[in-house]
Amino acid sequence: MAGSRPRRADARRNYDQLVEQARIAFAESGVDASLDEIARRAGVASGTLYRHFPTRMDLIETVLAERTAELVTLGRDLLSGKDAMEALSAWLRAALTHALAYQGLAAAVMSAALDRADDPASAWHAELFDVGAALLARAREAGAVAADADADDVLKLVAAIAWATPDDPARADRLLTLLRNGLRHGVLPDATR
Incomplete structure (x- = not known):
């Protein structure tokens, strides 16, 4: 699992949005939900997703x-x-x-x-x-x-x-x-x- 939650307010907000959008996407589409789509829904770049979560x-x-x-x-x-x-x-x-x-x-x-x-x-x-x-x-x-x-x-x-x-x-x-x-x-x- 990824490390502890980020400390900066914007990084924390990004992290929380990624987790929330992943929760929704995984419930809708299962484990194969698009990570790029999760990042898009969270309003961040795919690189931000991978910085927080290096793997699916x-x-x-x-x-x-x-x-x-x-x-x-x-x-x-x-x-x-x-x-x-x-x-x-x-x-x-x-x-x-x-x-x-x-x-x-x-x-x-x-x-x-x-x-x-x-x-x-x-x-x-x-x-x-x-x-x-x-x-x-x-x-x-x-x-x-x-x-x-x-x-x-x-x-x-x-x-x-x-x-x-x-x-x-x-x-x-x-x-x-x-x-x-x-x-x-x-x-x-x-x-x-």
Whole structure:
């Protein structure tokens, strides 16, 4: 990933605009979005983009890191909400929206990590899992979801919904509603039978 954020106001503004326009372009076009178009949308020259982000992967990792941090922060904020099921539902919806918009980026980062010693995707996944598990535990303790609800299963189901419905947000929403309903009622058979 690119180094720390620039200090000069104009360089910081350029950096922020590049990340914002990359976020939009990657959500629209995936990992192959034109870097020159991202620079144009940000109102900077392509050279400015490459000074901040020497490689496409640097830019992808920065976008994913920032979006993941936003999702983690949202989850932590929701932990203090009054209604545990509403908090869990809001976060699951945000996680699904994130997965739908950036699933190609995450796959690219994970693929690139095979050739590197560091793997930022693992750290992001751990942070997302921790906050999702905390929200689910809170809902379970409040009696809003079944006792057999498991965080790993729930997060895998959200990822599966995103994978199965990349271009069908209405169906993704329907499947997320089914998941939430299943969480309320418990869906796992008794293993002793």
